[in-house]
Amino acid sequence: MGFISHRNLFHFFLVLCTFFLDLGSALDSIKLSQFIQDTETVSSKDGLFKLGFFSPKNSTNRYVGIWYINQDNVIWVANRELPLKDSSGIVTISEDSSLVVLNGSKHVVWSSNVSTTASNSTAQLLDTGNLILQDSNTGEIVWESFQFPSDTFMPNMSLSTNKIIGKKVELKSWKTPSDPSIGSFSASVEPLSAPEVFIWNQTRPYWRSGPWNGRVFLGLPEMYSTSLYVCRIGSEEDGTVHLTVDFPKDSELGLFVLTTQGQIVESNWHNKMQVRKYNNQQGECYVYGFCGTFGVCDSQSSPICSCLRGFEPRNVDEWKRNNWTSGCRRKAPLQCERAKTGVEAGKEDGFLSLPMMKVPDFSQQSSVSEDTCRSQCLQNCSCIAYAYDAGIGCMSWTRNLFDIVKFSKGGVNLYLRVANSELDKKRDKAVIIIVAVNVGTIIVAACAYFLWSWTKRHSGETHSEIQSLIGNAEEVKLNEVPLIDYEEIAIATNNFHSDNMLGKGGFGLVFKGVLEDGEEIAVKRLSNASGQGSEDEANTRRVAGTYGYMSPEYAMKGQYSEKSDVYSFGVLLLEIVSGRKNTSFYDNESSLSLIGFAWKLWNEDDIKPFIDPMLLDTGFENQILRTLLTMFLLLIYKADSKEGAMFMNSKDMEKVSTDKKRDKAAIITVAVIAGTIIDAAYAYFLWAWT
Ligand SMILES: *[C@@H]1O[C@H](CO)[C@@H](O)[C@H](O)[C@H]1NC(C)=O
Ligand SMILES: *[C@@H]1O[C@H](CO)[C@@H](O)[C@H](O)[C@H]1NC(C)=O
Ligand SMILES: *[C@@H]1O[C@H](CO)[C@@H](O)[C@H](O)[C@H]1NC(C)=O
Numbered sequence: 007m008g009f010i011s012h013r014n015l016f017h018f019f020l021v022l023c024t025f026f027l028d029l030g031s032a033l034d035s036i037k038l039s040q041f042i043q044d045t046e047t048v049s050s051k052d053g054l055f056k057l058g059f060f061s062p063k064n065s066t067n068r069y070v071g072i073w074y075i076n077q078d079n080v081i082w083v084a085n086r087e088l089p090l091k092d093s094s095g096i097v098t099i100s101e102d103s104s105l106v107v108l109n110g111s112k113h114v115v116w117s118s119n120v121s122t123t124a125s126n127s128t129a130q131l132l133d134t135g136n137l138i139l140q141d142s143n144t145g146e147i148v149w150e151s152f153q154f155p156s157d158t159f160m161p162n163m164s165l166s167t168n169k170i171i172g173k174k175v176e177l178k179s180w181k182t183p184s185d186p187s188i189g190s191f192s193a194s195v196e197p198l199s200a201p202e203v204f205i206w207n208q209t210r211p212y213w214r215s216g217p218w219n220g221r222v223f224l225g226l227p228e229m230y231s232t233s234l235y236v237c238r239i240g241s242e243e244d245g246t247v248h249l250t251v252d253f254p255k256d257s258e259l260g261l262f263v264l265t266t267q268g269q270i271v272e273s274n275w276h277n278k279m280q281v282r283k284y285n286n287q288q289g290e291c292y293v294y295g296f297c298g299t300f301g302v303c304d305s306q307s308s309p310i311c312s313c314l315r316g317f318e319p320r321n322v323d324e325w326k327r328n329n330w331t332s333g334c335r336r337k338a339p340l341q342c343e344r345a346k347t348g349v350e351a352g353k354e355d356g357f358l359s360l361p362m363m364k365v366p367d368f369s370q371q372s373s374v375s376e377d378t379c380r381s382q383c384l385q386n387c388s389c390i391a392y393a394y395d396a397g398i399g400c401m402s403w404t405r406n407l408f409d410i411v412k413f414s415k416g417g418v419n420l421y422l423r424v425a426n427s428e429l430d431k432k433r434d435k436a437v438i439i440i441v442a443v444n445v446g447t448i449i450v451a452a453c454a455y456f457l458w459s460w461t462k463r464h465s466g467e468t469h470s471e472i473q474s475l476i477g478n479a480e481e482v483k484l485n486e487v488p489l490i491d492y493e494e495i496a497i498a499t500n501n502f503h504s505d506n507m508l509g510k511g512g513f514g515l516v517f518k519g520v521l522e523d524g525e526e527i528a529v530k531r532l533s534n535a536s537g538q539g540s541e542d543e544a545n546t547r548r549v550a551g552t553y554g555y556m557s558p559e560y561a562m563k564g565q566y567s568e569k570s571d572v573y574s575f576g577v578l579l580l581e582i583v584s585g586r587k588n589t590s591f592y593d594n595e596s597s598l599s600l601i602g603f604a605w606k607l608w609n610e611d612d613i614k615p616f617i618d619p620m621l622l623d624t625g626f627e628n629q630i631l632r633t634l635l636t637m638f639l640l641l642i643y644k645a646d647s648k649e650g651a652m653f654m655n656s657k658d659m660e661k662v663s664t665d666k667k668r669d670k671a672a673i674i675t676v677a678v679i680a681g682t683i684i685d686a687a688y689a690y691f692l693w694a695w696t
């Protein structure tokens with residue numbers, strides 16, 4: 007190295023400098039022949055980033071690094087591998103224009119190793135946290151710290167990989183929190199046909215993000231939330247694929263740190279206060295291939311690993327001891343394999359739909375349609391699973407399925423090829439979900455509340471009253487009633503993307519969506535400025551909806567308003583309390599619909615038979631009763647004495663009166679378990695109804 011051979015001269019020069027060119031701590035740059043010593047720093051213009059000497063916690067070693075606000079937030083370290091043992095070090099620009107760290111006897115412990123013809127360079131710390139070395143004559147940036155990251159990934163930095171020339175810009179974890187030397191873990195972007203981020207433990211994959219679909223990584227469900235960071239992946243003509251990140255404007259700085267344990271921690275600063283987010287939701291499922299081949303990891307279930315349907319543990323004893331490494335194997339051969347080997351003919355294989363999955367590693371991709379994707383997979387016996395994402399296209403797998411995780415939200419549908427015997431009859435129907443945005447989010451909240459309190463999963467979060475209700479209501483069959491929170495609907499409709507719009511009218515927009523379990527839905531998003539649609543629009547619109555949820559005037563005449571949505575929502579609430587499905591009701595109770603039945607009992611002052619017995623057992627009869635009454639009072643209005651007419655079944659549909667008087671519905675009082683949520687919903691009903 008050039009500058010070492012000139013060491014004596016250099017040394018002399020530095021001694022000279024010591025007298026004249028010591029920088030103090032105010033500047034944002036180090037010019038040729040200037041230097042800083044321990045205790046001094048170089049600041050970015052805005053004063054938030056500093057370059058200087060620091061010791062990690064529990065260590066006396068001195069390192070040169072860059073930190074944000076204070077030394078707890080070191081974002082970059084120069085001499086990671088060669089610490090200074092005392093405070094005699096300096097940072098300066100060497101004669102050959104490299105940025106160097108020298109120890110007390112002027113030995114180079116770190117160098118930026120620039121090999122250019124630049125003769126006069128300046129090191130400058132930018133407001134982005136990037137330390138650049140610039141040729142003062144040409145202005146060319148000859149070196150920058152963002153090209154050589156430590157363990158921190160932040161805006162204006164890019165992680166990149168070029169397979170052709172074998173160049174990687176990657177994160178490298180510290181060894182321990184008190185030792186910044188290079189640890190076991192690294193994080194890089196892998197230029198697969200759909201790029202992925204991998205965290206490696208030495209050379210072995212430790213975590214993968216799932217494929218990039220142009221907007222999110224399929225294995226990072228939290229990315230769907232809009233308030234979070236935004237990633238971008240781009241590629242250059244020379245084959246470099248690079249990843250950058252942006253944080254919402256309201257945070258002063260956001261960054262990711264690759265920890266010594268191979269986790270990614272996100273930090274955000276608001277008003278100089280740091281908020282750290284550990285992404286531990288996935289627990290052990292975070293670890294690449296934790297459940298072995300054909301094993302599925304679900305952090306919500308116990309045991310955490312299970313075999314895919316149609317598969318069994320390869321080694322049952324190990325599996326019982328929670329040693330998942332050897333994974334699972336297929337129980338019965340696929341029909342296509344039997345056919346190939348000339349064994350008996352049987353029913354054709356089918357696909358099992360596995361919702362909310364992190365897709366396995368090693369997919370093959372093509373840009374065919376979803377239908378083609380399915381049929382191509384079915385026709386080729388070596389295709390054992392497929393998945394479809396609008397951004398990526400068709401993904402299929404021919405090898406062992408590895409690193410499958412079941413999420414509690416997000417993810418995609420994985421279609422697994424199984425022998426016909428493993429298939430069950432899957433329902434395949436469309437439901438209409440009514441979503442009213444703005445004021446209407448209240449309704450969604452009410453739905454979500456019921457879902458929340460009636461399912462066991464989140465029992466830890468509920469207060470005692472609800473908790474005992476849950477305990478008893480565990481078996482309540484809610485499976486056919488769609489209860490979906492707003493976020494899920496946003497995901498399903500790609501955030502109400504215009505591509506998903508089915509139609510538009512005077513009362514709001516209708517979007518097509520696909521729920522996480524693959525079910526297709528139509529979502530009505532009410533416009534806040536309600537008004538009445540013109541008669542023309544109402545008459546020409548085709549009536550489409552799920553029978554039983556449509557309001558009479560809509561079903562009969564296609565006259566549609568927000569009140570129709572209120573009607574549909576009321577039906578849903580009645581279903582919840584009765585534990586019965588409106589559409590399945592006709593068979594059981596003479597000729598009355600669910601609403602008619604409720605109405606009849608209500609008039610007979612004997613509503614109890616309407617309530618799901620499971621709920622009555624809980625000892626909260628009064629609350630439930632009150633809730634119930636509230637609910638269907640919202641629905642039921644007195645129509646000119648012909649009460650039978652308004653709760654139609656298919657037979658007396660024609661007789662339905664659409665008398666205007668119905669609109670002046672008598673809505674009585676509210677008293678509820680759900681407290682403010684239902685109160686708010688009630689307020690909405692009043693608003694929409696009258
Ligand atoms: C420093 O040492 C103390 C005591 O040994 C320990 O509790 C603490 O976790 C250490 N801190 C770090 C960052 O290693
Ligand atoms: C500087 O580094 C050299 C080589 O490692 C070493 O011999 C010398 O003792 C160091 N000087 C100081 C003051 O640490
Ligand atoms: C600079 O080059 C030397 C010798 O080739 C090497 O040991 C050192 O790791 C390099 N430094 C950096 C920061 O790459």
Ligand SMILES: *[C@@H]1O[C@H](CO)[C@@H](O)[C@H](O)[C@H]1NC(C)=O
Nearest residue numbers: 037038125126127128142143
């Ligand atoms: C280096 O460049 C700076 C800024 O352009 C200039 O002020 C300085 O005189 C130059 N020094 C040498 C030795 O050329």
Ligand SMILES: *[C@@H]1O[C@H](CO)[C@@H](O)[C@H](O)[C@H]1NC(C)=O
Nearest residue numbers: 132134161162163251252253
């Ligand atoms: C840094 O990134 C922000 C967006 O995240 C961009 O607006 C800005 O121009 C970038 N600054 C530099 C110096 O690249």
Ligand SMILES: *[C@@H]1O[C@H](CO)[C@@H](O)[C@H](O)[C@H]1NC(C)=O
Nearest residue numbers: 190207208210212267268293
């Ligand atoms: C990383 O790999 C090493 C050696 O392969 C292993 O000993 C260590 O347990 C691994 N770390 C984790 C967190 O899995």
Ligand SMILES: *[C@@H]1O[C@H](CO)[C@@H](O)[C@H](O)[C@H]1NC(C)=O
Nearest residue numbers: 321324327329330331332333
């Ligand atoms: C788990 O099983 C594998 C063999 O499949 C074995 O090599 C490994 O040691 C076992 N691990 C533990 C913790 O028992």
Ligand SMILES: *[C@@H]1O[C@H](CO)[C@@H](O)[C@H](O)[C@H]1NC(C)=O
Nearest residue numbers: 370385386387388389403404
């Ligand atoms: C089936 O898929 C495999 C792997 O993708 C491929 O090599 C093979 O050509 C395909 N066979 C047919 C008949 O398409």
